[in-house]
Amino acid sequence: MATSRLDALTSWHADWRNLRVVVLGLGLTGFSVADTLVELGADVLVVADSASDERAQLTQVIGAALHLGGTADEQRERVEAFDPELVVVSPGYHPDHPLLVAAADDGVAIWGDIELAWRVRDKVGEPAEWIGVTGTNGKTTTVGLTAAMLRESGKRVAAVGNIGAPVLDAVRYPEGFDVLVVELSSYQLHWMRGVSPLASAVLNIADDHLDWHGSAEAYAAAKGRVYENTRVACVYNLADPVTRRLVEDAEVVEGARAVGFGLGIPGPSDFGVVEGILVDRAFLDERRDSALEIITVDELRVLGLDAPHVVANILAAAALARAAGAPLDAVRRALASFRLDPHRIEVVADRGGIRWIDDSKATNPHAADASLGAYENVVWVVGGLLKGVDIGDLVKRRAERLRAAIVIGEDRLDVLSAFERHAPDLPLFEVVSGDTEEVMQAVVRMAAAAARPGDVVLLAPAAASMDQFRDYAHRGERFAEAVAQLLDETAPEQATAPEEEGRDDRGTAGPPSDDPGPAERREP
Template identity: 65%
Template sequence: MSDVPSPEPAESPADRLAGLTSWRSDWSGLRVAVFGLGVTGFSVADTLTELGATVLVVTAKADDERAMLLGVIGAELVEDPDLANPPERLLEFDAELIVVSPGFHYDHPLLRWAELRAIPLWGDVELAWRLRDKVGEPADWITVTGTNGKTTTVQLTATMLAAAGYRAAPCGNIGIPVLDAIRDPQGFDVLVVELSSYQLHWINRNPGGELSPFSSVCLNIADDHLDWHGSFDAYRAAKAKVYDNTQVACVYNRADHATELMVQEAEVIEGARAIGFGLDVPGPSDFGIVDGILCDRAFLEDRFTSAIELTTLEDLREAGLGAPHVVANVLAASALARSYGVEPGVIREVLTAFRLDAHRIELIRIEGGVSWVDDSKATNPHAADASLRAFRSVVWVAGGLLKGVEVEELVKGHTDHLRAVVLIGVDRAQLRDALQRHAPDLPVFEVEADTPAEVMRAAVQFAAEVAQSGDTVLLAPAAASMDQFTDYAERGRRFQEAVNELLGDETDD
C-alpha cells in the first residue's frame, strides 16, 4: 500500500463564503460583482478591493467621480442603462458572490438571473458584520428600524452613548455606510446602525453572516415602500428581522402592537428582554410618562414599585422635542442607551442640548400669528399623520410620489383641523379624491408648475392666501420627493426659500 496521503478535498464555493467571517479571512481573488454605485455600492467596492477581491461594479448610470475612483482603487465598471438582461461582461466575469445595493428592487431582472444560477446574494450590512473586527475588538451594534423616526432615534442614541464616554457612531441608512464605520481607524465601542427595510431584506440569509445586535428596536410599522416589497406582509417581515439574535434588549412600541408581535416571534439570544416604550404610564420593564415625567421602569432593581426620572415633557418642549412622535423617539433612544449602561443624568443633559435635523418639523418663521413648519422628511402617510397631530389648525402642503400606499385614513383622520390643503406632485389626484370624499367643502389648491422653485413659490402663495393667525402652514407631504425634487432635503429647502422670499428678510424694518 502506498504511504502517500490522500489529497484534502477541495473547499466548495459555499464553504469558502461561509468561512469568510473576519477581516483576516482570505478574501483574495474572490470574484465579486457589486450591483449599484451609489454611496453604499462604492463603499462595498472600496472595501472588497482593499481585501484583495476581484471586483466588478454593475450600474445603470455611474457618477463621474465615483467611476473615476473605481479605477484608482482597482475595481472594474460596467455601465449599462438597460439592465433587463445581464451585460456580456457580467456573464464573462463568472461571479462567486454578488453584493446588492439597497436601491436594487428584490425582483430586479439581474437578481432573478443570479438566483436562478444560485449565485449567493449579500447586502452591504451582512458584509460589514462579517468584517467588523478590522480595527481591534469588534464594536457592539445597536440596530434601529421603523417606518418613521429612525434617523432621530439613531442620532439621539449615539449622542447619549458618546456623552457617557463610549466611542459611538451613527451609521447605516443615516448616510454613513456601515462599511465606512467598521473601517474607521479610531475604532468604536458601539455602532448605532439605522437599517431600512431594503437593507433588512438582505440580512440573515447566508451561513456565517447572521447579525447579532446588542439591542434593537422597530419604532413603528405602517404602509410604506410597498412598491419595493410587493405587499405589507413582506415589508413587515423585513422590518421584523431587526430583532433576530438580539442579545440584551428588544425595544418595541406599546402603541404599535405589530412591533410587540415581532419581538414575541423573534429568535433571540437567551436572556434578551422585551422593553416597551410609549406615551402612557409604563409598566415594569417599560419606558413611559407619569404626570409629565419621562420614566425608566426597566433598568433598575426595584422596577415593580419604582421608576427613574429621565426628563420632563416641559423640558422637551423647550428643546423643540415636544411633538408626540418625537417624544416617542426620545423614549426609544433612552431605552437603547440605558440597555448599554448610560446613566439617567447623562440622558437628561443630552436632551437639553439636542436639536432635530433640518426638515424634521423645523419651524421656519412665525409671521402674523402664522407658523411655517418644514417637515419635508415626512415622506409617507404614517410620518405625515404624526406631524399633523402636532398642530391644532393646519394649512397642509402635501403630495409627491406615494409609492403605492393608501392615503384614505390619513385624510379622514385630519379633516377636522385642516384650514385648507395645497397639493403638489404627480400623485396628488389620490389625495384630491380622498379630500373630496371626506371634506368636500375644504379649500383645496393644486400647484401646476415646472421647476422646483416655481412649485414651492406657488404652494407658499396659496397657503399665505388662506392662513389665519393661530394656523400652522405645514409641509408634510406624505410622499416621496423625486417626482419634482432631487430629494426631501431639496424639497424642504425650496419651501424655506419660498417662505422667506414671500415674508421678506427677518432683519428688514
C-alpha cells in the same frame, strides 16, 4: 464550492483574495462596498444604471471594473461573463430585479452591505457593539438621540447606515468605535442575515414602500429582521401591536429582554410617562414597584422636544442607550443639548401669527400623521411619490384640523381623490407644474392666501420627493427659500385670503386671481 468559501468569510482577516463579487449600484453605499471589497483583495465588478462622474472615476481608480448604464440584456451579459461567486446589492434594488433573479437562479449568494459590514467588523481590533434601529418613522431622530446618550456616557459612537454614513466606512475607521448605532431601512433589512446586535428597536409599523416589498406583510417582516439574534434588549412600541408581535416572533439570544416604550404609564420592564415625567421602569432592580426619572415634559417643551412623536423617540432611544449601559445622567445631558435634524418639524418662519414649518422628512402617511397631530389649524402641503400607499385614512383622520391643502407631485391625482372622498368641502389647491424651480414658489403663495393668524403652514408631504427634487432635504430647502422670499416681498404685513373671496358654489377656495401659471384651483 462558492457557498463553502463564503461560509468561512466571517472576519476581515479571512482570505477574501480573488473572490469574484458583483456590486449592484454606485451610490454612497455601493461605492463603500466596492472600496471595501477591493481593499480585501476581491475581484470586483460594479454594475449601475448611473453614477456621478466623480464616483465612476474613483471606482476605476481603486481597481474595480465598472459597467455603467446599458440595457438590461447588456448588464446581464456582462455579469454572466464575470461569473460572480457573490452579489452585493445596494438598497433600492427591488428583489425582482432581473440581475438578482438571475443570480438566485444560478445559486449565487446575495448579500446587502449590512451583512458584509458585520462579517468584517473586526478590522481594527475589538469589534464595536451594534444597536439596530428601524421603523416607518422616527429612525433618524432615535439613532441620533441614542448615539448622543452613549457619547455622553464616554463611549466612542458613530451613527451610521441609512442615516447617511455607510456602515462599512465606520468599520474601516482607523481609530474604531465602541458602539455603532445603525439606522436600517426595510430595503437593507430585506437582505440582512447573521447580524447579532446588542439591542434593537422597531419604532412603529405603517404601510410604506409597498411598491418595493409587494405587501404590508412583507414590509413588516423585513422590519422584524432587526430583532433576530438580539442579545440584550428588543425595544418595541407599546402603542403598536405589530412591533410586539415582531419581537415575539423573533429568534433572539437567550436572555434578551423585551422592553416596551409608550406615552402612558409603563409596566415593569417598560419606559413611559407618569404625571408629566419620562421614566425608566426597565433597567433597575426594583422595577416592579418603582421607576427612575429621566426628564420632564416641561423641560422637553423648553428644548422644543415635546411633540408626542418626539417624546416617543426619546423614550425608545433612552431604552436602547440604557441597554448599552448608559447612566441616567448621560441620558439627561444628551437631551439638554440635542437638536432635531433639519427638515424635521423645523420652524422656518413665524410672522403675522402664521408659522411656516418644514417637515419635509415626513415622507409617508405615518410620519405626516404625527406631524399633523401636533397642530390645531393647518394649511397642509402634501404630495409627491406615494410609493403605492393610499393616504385616504390619513386625510379622513386629520381633516378637521385642516384649513386648506396644497397638493404637489407626480401622484397628486391620487391625493386629490383622497380629499374628494374624505374631505370634499376642504379648500384645495393643485400645483400642476413639475418644474423644481417653480413648485415651492407657487406653494407658498397659495399657502399665504389660505392661511389665517393662528394657523400653521405645514410641509409634511406624506410622500417621497424624487419626482421633483433631489431628496427630502432639497424639497425642504426650496420651501424655506420660497417662504423667506415671500415674507421679504410682503413685509411688514402677512398676506391672507379674505374669508369669502375666491370660493365657488361647492366651497372650494381658489388662488388669488393674479396667481401665476404653475398652480391652479382644484375643485372637489
